[in-house]
Amino acid sequence: MGANQNALIQQKTGMKYFGYLVALMAVLFGAEYFVLKYTFPEYLFPLIISIPLLFILIGFFSIRFVYTKPNVSVTKLLGVKTLKFLISLIVILVYVILIKEQSVSFLFSFLYYFLTYLVFETWIVYAINKKQCTKKDEQQ
Numbered sequence: 001m002g003a004n005q006n007a008l009i010q011q012k013t014g015m016k017y018f019g020y021l022v023a024l025m026a027v028l029f030g031a032e033y034f035v036l037k038y039t040f041p042e043y044l045f046p047l048i049i050s051i052p053l054l055f056i057l058i059g060f061f062s063i064r065f066v067y068t069k070p071n072v073s074v075t076k077l078l079g080v081k082t083l084k085f086l087i088s089l090i091v092i093l094v095y096v097i098l099i100k101e102q103s104v105s106f107l108f109s110f111l112y113y114f115l116t117y118l119v120f121e122t123w124i125v126y127a128i129n130k131k132q133c134t135k136k137d138e139q140q
Contacts, residue, residue: 013131014068017124021059025052028116032109045102047095051109054091055117058084067124077125084121088114 029052036044066072066080092110096103 010068013128014063017067017127018060018063021063021120022056024116024120025056025113028052028113032112036105043102043105045105045109047099047106048109051106051113054087055113058087059117059121062121063124067128081121084117 029049033044033048036048062080062084066076088110092107095106099106
């Protein structure tokens with residue numbers, strides 16, 4: 001198998017996982033919006049759509065530039081997780097300090113998406129590493 005074919009397979013794998021991420025975030029957003037709008041409208045805040053969009057953006061860059069690359073080191077994986085955590089803290093601080101509208105609702109919504117994304121991200125790393133280990137075993 002040539003280098004170009006491996007790159008194409010990795011790109012398709014990345015797009016598959018990105019599609020899963022977008023679908024997951026859409027379902028989570030729909031469920032959250034429905035629950036907040038019809039049962040707790042006082043907790044609905046204007047920037048609710050920004051949270052899943054942030055995680056889709058983070059997920060795109062993580063999948064595209066790190067997770068689908070062969071032989072990714074543990075240091076790089078931990079670096080991506082740390083960067084995601086720092087970006088999340090910065091977003092939370094900016095919202096709470098500057099916008100202040102429905103801060104508690106924003107924090108709970110952010111935590112909802114953050115934990116879900118954390119599980120999803122772990123699943124991606126596990127699935128990709130399992131696939132790469134299987135390929136290595138087949139080649140030996």
